[in-house]
Amino acid sequence: MPKLIDTLGNLVDNAWLQLPKDATLDHVVQSSSKLVLVPCKLWLAEKASLLATGKTFGVWFDSDEPVGHINADLALLPLLALNFPTFMDGRSYSKACVLRQQMKYEGEIRAIGDVLRDQLFYLKRCGFSSFDLKDSVKLEDAQKALKDFTTNYQATVEEPVPLYRRRA
Amino acid sequence: MYRYDQYDRQMLQDRIAQFRDQTRRFLAGELENAQFLPLRLQNGLYVQRLAPMLRVAIPYGCLSSVQLRKLAHIARHYDKGYAHFSTRQNIQFNWPKLPEVPDILAELAEVEMHAIQTSGNCIRNTTTDQFAGVSPHEIEDSRPWCEIIRQWSTFHPEFAHLPRKFKIAVCGTETDQAATQVHDIGLYIVRNFTGDVGFQVLVGGGLGRTPVIGQVINEFLPWQHLLSYLDAILRIYNQEGRRDNKYKARIKILVKELGVDVFRNKVEAEWQYTKDGPNTLTENEFKRCKAFFTDPVYDTLVNDDAAVSAKLNSDIRFNNWMERNVRDHKQIGYRIVTLCLKATGAAPGDLDAEQMEFVADLADRYSFGELRVTHEQNLVLTDVKLLDLPALYDALQREHLATPYTGLLNDMISCPGGDFCSLANAKSIPIAEAIQRRFDNFELQKQIGEITLNISGCMNACGHHHVGNIGVLGVDKKGEEFYQVTLGGSSDRQAALGKVIGPSFAQEEMPDVVDKVLQVYLARRQNNERFIDTYNRIGIEPFQEHVYAKAD
Numbered sequence: 180m181p182k183l184i185d186t187l188g189n190l191v192d193n194a195w196l197q198l199p200k201d202a203t204l205d206h207v208v209q210s211s212s213k214l215v216l217v218p219c220k221l222w223l224a225e226k227a228s229l230l231a232t233g234k235t236f237g238v239w240f241d242s243d244e245p246v247g248h249i250n251a252d253l254a255l256l257p258l259l260a261l262n263f264p265t266f267m268d269g270r271s272y273s274k275a276c277v278l279r280q281q282m283k284y285e286g287e288i289r290a291i292g293d294v295l296r297d298q299l300f301y302l303k304r305c306g307f308s309s310f311d312l313k314d315s316v317k318l319e320d321a322q323k324a325l326k327d328f329t330t331n332y333q334a335t336v337e338e339p340v341p342l343y344r345r346r347a
Numbered sequence: 348m349y350r351y352d353q354y355d356r357q358m359l360q361d362r363i364a365q366f367r368d369q370t371r372r373f374l375a376g377e378l379e380n381a382q383f384l385p386l387r388l389q390n391g392l393y394v395q396r397l398a399p400m401l402r403v404a405i406p407y408g409c410l411s412s413v414q415l416r417k418l419a420h421i422a423r424h425y426d427k428g429y430a431h432f433s434t435r436q437n438i439q440f441n442w443p444k445l446p447e448v449p450d451i452l453a454e455l456a457e458v459e460m461h462a463i464q465t466s467g468n469c470i471r472n473t474t475t476d477q478f479a480g481v482s483p484h485e486i487e488d489s490r491p492w493c494e495i496i497r498q499w500s501t502f503h504p505e506f507a508h509l510p511r512k513f514k515i516a517v518c519g520t521e522t523d524q525a526a527t528q529v530h531d532i533g534l535y536i537v538r539n540f541t542g543d544v545g546f547q548v549l550v551g552g553g554l555g556r557t558p559v560i561g562q563v564i565n566e567f568l569p570w571q572h573l574l575s576y577l578d579a580i581l582r583i584y585n586q587e588g589r590r591d592n593k594y595k596a597r598i599k600i601l602v603k604e605l606g607v608d609v610f611r612n613k614v615e616a617e618w619q620y621t622k623d624g625p626n627t628l629t630e631n632e633f634k635r636c637k638a639f640f641t642d643p644v645y646d647t648l649v650n651d652d653a654a655v656s657a658k659l660n661s662d663i664r665f666n667n668w669m670e671r672n673v674r675d676h677k678q679i680g681y682r683i684v685t686l687c688l689k690a691t692g693a694a695p696g697d698l699d700a701e702q703m704e705f706v707a708d709l710a711d712r713y714s715f716g717e718l719r720v721t722h723e724q725n726l727v728l729t730d731v732k733l734l735d736l737p738a739l740y741d742a743l744q745r746e747h748l749a750t751p752y753t754g755l756l757n758d759m760i761s762c763p764g765g766d767f768c769s770l771a772n773a774k775s776i777p778i779a780e781a782i783q784r785r786f787d788n789f790e791l792q793k794q795i796g797e798i799t800l801n802i803s804g805c806m807n808a809c810g811h812h813h814v815g816n817i818g819v820l821g822v823d824k825k826g827e828e829f830y831q832v833t834l835g836g837s838s839d840r841q842a843a844l845g846k847v848i849g850p851s852f853a854q855e856e857m858p859d860v861v862d863k864v865l866q867v868y869l870a871r872r873q874n875n876e877r878f879i880d881t882y883n884r885i886g887i888e889p890f891q892e893h894v895y896a897k898a899d
Contacts, residue, residue: 267385267468269508273585276505281620297369297386301504328361330354332498334574334626335505341574341625342354342498343632 182312183289186303188322193311195237195258197291204228216260219244226252239291242270246278253284261307263292272305279306279336296324306336348409348717349494349639351459358502359456362463366390367449374446389469389507391437391462392448393769400767401440401448402465403455404472405720407479407493407517408436412707412716417458419703425451430703432688432696432724434760434811435514436474437465441767463501468509470500470581475517476524477721480640481729483677487536487544489519491636492573495628499574506581510588511596513581514553526722526838528552529814531598532580533561534573545569550580550610551602554808558844559599564611570633572618575626579618583610643715643730648680652734665740667751667789673736680733684714686726686743687750687758691783694776695761696724705746713739722811723760725753755792756800756865757783760811764804764821765828771804773821773828778802778857785858795865798878801836814838816879817864818845819857830857834864834890835882846887849895863894 183193196212204225207215216237222229229236237258240246249256259278261271271290278284289309290302296316303325312321334341351359369386372378378386387393391402403418418438422430425447431439443451455461465472473496475489476482496515500506506513518527519536527533533549545567552561568576584598587605602610659666674683686706689695698706706726710718713735714728721727731739743749752758759782762768764775779802786792801815805822812818818833830852833845852860865878867890872881882890 266382267508268590269468269506269510270586270590272505272508273582276582295382297382301502301507304504327365328502329357331358331504332354332501333503334624339625343495343635344625344629346352346354346635 181314182316182318182321183309184312184318184321185309186307186325188318188325190318191309197239197260200241207232207234214258216258219249222252223248230255237287237289240271240274242268242274246274246282250282253282253286256286258287258289259284260289260291260311263290263294263298266293266295266298272301275302275306276336296320299324300327304331304333304335304337348411349406349459349490349636355459355498356456359459359461362390362461362502363449363452363456366452370445370449385467385508387448388467389464390448390452391465392443392445393466398442399445399448401443401451401462402433402437403440403460403462404465405436405438405460406497407473407475407490408477408720408722409490410718410720410726411458412710412718414458414460415703415707415710415718417454417460419700419707421451421454422703423700429697429699431694431763432698432720432726434696434722434724434762434809435472436720436722437472438720439763441763466512468511468513469507470503470509470513470515473497473500473515473517474525474530474722476520476522477719477727478522478524478674478683478729479519479719480642481676481678481681481683482520482522483675484521485519485677486521486538487519488637488640489517489536490640491633492519492534492536492570493517494636494639495573495632496577499577503581505578506585509581509585510590511593511598513584513598515577521840523838523840524721524723526811526814526842528561528840528842529554529558529811529838530561532577537567539567543569546573548576548580551599551607552842553597553599554811554813555597556594556806556808557597557599558808558813559603560842560844561599562602562607564607564614571628572622573628575621575624576614576618578621578626579614582617583613587613642678643717645678645681645730646732648732648734650679650733652736655733655736658737658740664744664749664751665737667793668740668749669736670793671751671755672749672753676730678730682731682733682736684728684731684736684739685721685753686728686748687753688725688748689752689758689783690747690750691757691787692780693747694763695759695779698726702746702748705742706748709739709742723758725758751789752792754797756786756795756798756861757792759783759800759802760815761802762804762809764802764810768804768809770807771821772806772823773804773830774854775802775804775810775819775821778819778821778830778854781854781858782861785862795869796875796877799837800861811838812836813844814842815845816882817861822851824851828854830854832860832864832894834887835879837879848887848891860894864890867893 197216239260373383516530535547548565549561719727761779765771802819803810803812814836836845
């Protein structure tokens with residue numbers, strides 16, 4: 180069973196239908212789901228037609244796809260998802276930071292793909308708000324991992340003030 | 348030295364608990380090898396040819412006697428009684444047992460040390476000039492800045508899975524003993540015309556398979572913006588650095604492919620979002636860090652001592668040692684002493700537990716309990732009274748630590764090579780030893796003068812062979828070990844990459860090859876030219892002609 184959790188480690192219902200990278204407009208029209216997570220390419224190519232379906236959309240990005248192109252659409256999108264083709268591919272950490280810090284996106288940012296327990300703490304600090312865990316990850320381990328560290332040095336999305344400005 | 352407060356200590360304890368659990372899960376089969384790999388690497392743990400290897404950071408080379416005794420204890424208790432100082436101000440243990448590594452990390456934490464990010468595709472240990480804070484030729488002490496960078500880079504959540512490893516060096520001296528220009532980011536501390544401190548920022552330097560000298564992307568970065576600017580560089584690299592080929596994944600390739608001006612513009616554009624934001628360094632934070640690196644309480648002394656002068660006249664070996672291993676200090680009556688860990692027959696940079704404890708005692712007695720580790724794989728006592736030098740020398744002599752070769756041919760850099768490392772194509776230590784044996788004569792070394800000879804067992808270049816005046820690279824030719832020689836490299840302010848002299852050589856030829864190179868130099872040298880000066884004047888051809896000349 181895939182598990183979706185939030186930053187507190189709570190299980191969250193996943194009502195979104197995630198479409199694959201090569202999905203077309205037909206897939207969207209044919210699906211019964213009201214909440215559809217479409218690949219970024221489809222969104223950019225078919226935005227008007229997608230919106231005309233009356234459904235609600237989220238957009239997911241692979242690690243090599245820039246997020247800047249949807250800057251004007253952010254208000255339409257309650258969910259953005261960033262894919263980890265492998266957990267070693269760290270590009271999506273920076274993308275989440277860019278979405279939060281520069282593009283001021285306030286919706287849900289979800290980590291999808293190769294999402295393992297040992298990434299969760301850093302993902303959370305970079306502004307991810309939900310984690311679509313791989314099957315192999317145990318829920319209680321993931322909950323524990325979200326609390327791996329009690330304090331951190333850097334200025335991040337989660338804590339914009341660096342430790343050196345907070346040190347007692 | 349920097350001392351941990353409750354925050355630093357807490358983070359280290361959290362890390363140990365995290366790694367203890369990761370190790371437990373791996374040993375219990377809950378964590379796949381491929382998943383454990385980057386986790387153990389970010390805790391300094393490699394799997395090597397014969398056993399795991401644990402690399403412990405000595406942040407920017409600063410080490411206390413208490414810490415050195417702990418390293419001796421670890422070598423004795425968890426390892427085979429010795430350890431190896433690397434070329435990046437780290438120390439490596441070659442025989443730890445994986446289940447015991449969390450315990451080793453806990454022992455290290457007791458003395459405020461760790462192995463965090465000493466390996467893996469993340470920001471590594473920040474390095475600097477070993478004479479920071481005591482050099483008479485200093486623009487500004489680099490250590491507070493290194494500590495600020497250490498904290499910024501430690502557990503940086505955005506940059507834990509970079510395309511490839513990332514190394515930063517900071518230099519505040521005019522001489523540059525930190526090989527600053529061959530780092531992913533090199534920072535030279537500078538002052539502008541109004542006397543304000545800032546950094547000249549170089550990017551895209553590095554050794555390895557594609558050696559490159561870093562290029563300047565900012566001539567004067569005011570110090571307040573150091574961290575936001577570093578964030579901007581790393582964010583561009585993290586997103587745009589190549590991930591399809593690990594040999595093209597370092598930032599130097601990105602900078603080359605984009606061109607330095609395009610790269611600079613991208614960094615500037617990225618930086619605009621965070622410049623002047625909360626990550627702008629404060630005067631308070633600088634002062635806090637600076638306060639850890641104040642001068643010890645120096646005695647008021649004079650710059651000559653009768654006993655030293657007498658011994659200089661009567662003891663030629665002391666005289667040699669003074670000439671090579673003792674440097675001027677910023678404080679009158681004090682000297683900087685290098686312990687050259689290059690005794691002939693010992694692997695360069697290796698020290699056993701007894702020697703570590705002995706050196707720790709000397710640091711306590713003669714140098715306020717502090718030492719430095721150098722990228723040339725030596726140790727330094729930074730604050731020794733001139734009048735203590737005869738006693739210090741006698742003590743070092745008894746433990747074979749008074750090798751008077753600092754900066755000379757036998758003070759060579761060598762990676763551990765094929766004897767230990769699973770990446771190596773060829774052995775390094777036996778080459779170093781064969782050359783050391785051939786030239787183990789102070790008069791000869793002195794005649795040759797200042798020179799660097801760097802040996803790497805493979806093109807990963809841990810032995811910095813590209814920037815040795817003479818570089819030696821182990822290569823594999825159909826299963827046999829051969830050695831390629833380069834000339835003209837340098838890692839100081841006039842950094843240069845060596846040129847390959849020609850076809851490679853068999854192991855047993857190497858001492859002769861070095862000898863022939865030196866013969867050309869000595870024959871063509873004008874006045875007191877150093878090897879590198881002669882090379883730069885006459886070029887590589889005369890060396891090639893002589894080294895490859897057929898015997899009549």
